[in-house]
Amino acid sequence: MKKLKIKTDIVIVTFIVLMPFAFYLYLLAPYQTKIWTTSFFVIDAEYYELVRHYLWINFYLLTTLLVIAIWFLTCKYWWRYVLFVPLIFQVYQYLFFLNWKSMYYSGFNFYHSLLISIPILTLLHMLSKKMGYYSIKKNYKDELNKEIFHLMNDLSLFEQNDYLIANKQFEILKKKKNMISKRKYLSELLVLRDSFIKK
Template sequence: MKYRQTDRNKELLKGGVISIILISTPFLFYIYKYAPADQTSWDTFIGTLEAGAFSNVQNYMHALFTKITFVILTGLWFLTSNKWWRYAILVPFTMFLFQLSGVISYKVMYMDEYDFWDALPFILPIIFFLAFISHRLSRRKTSSTLDEEANEEIKKMFSDEI
């Protein structure tokens, strides 16, 4: 009985964290509006943000947080999906990661052009990491389900219920 309560608490916590992330994405998407539109450099408590190839800091923040939002949403979608086609989600995920790397790199002038071969060395470790996490989560869920079924069967065997 205690195991079920702990599992419910873990599921509730996991669902709460996912909900908070999903609820915060619109705020993350529009955070660029707080950046100055007339400066190429902005001093924040985190550090100094440079506009780089963008005309001002607000444009840079808009491009940056748009890509970060889509990376978070597609990554979360991949991790929480249990359908057979979930690996197809990695295609737009890699695209968004490559575009994010273009925004972060000041020397890259072709931010939204998608070149698969340039993105491959940057993206492969992240994809392997996501696939590993996804595999571990699905394996843990399967073993947890089997454990619950075995415990129920043992209880039925030793009880008077048949």
């Protein structure tokens, strides 16, 4: 499970690192070109005048959409569902960008984009649950609370006599602090702490 988590984190970090470079892919398009034809694809700028403008807007919208999606997937806080609102708007903007002609003339509006946004949001929610960043944070919090409870319970069983002895040893150790090395001082502090807890 831990190896899978590390691999997932590496993929996400790599994706985040490469995203700014993907944003500048529009620079690969020929300058002052309205239609870019290669052996693999044809890009027609249409309304956007130049292919570079078309690609710049495309990568801008897509990068923003992916950043918000990654933020939602990796967010460990309960308020992450608020990110659905900008995600819905970003999906709408990207759909409008891809089909601006049909959407403009057919009266396609924001409510229609919800039909497409809902499956995307459902998929993101399922991926988020599968990745488990929120539940991992909750598990760490529970473990910390249990450990604090046990330590406090051990300390509450500590008797007054033992406290006076430990305090006296600590005072002696503080006086010796300038005469011994830092490493020795820290190791003696740890020994004192361990004896304090074990009692």
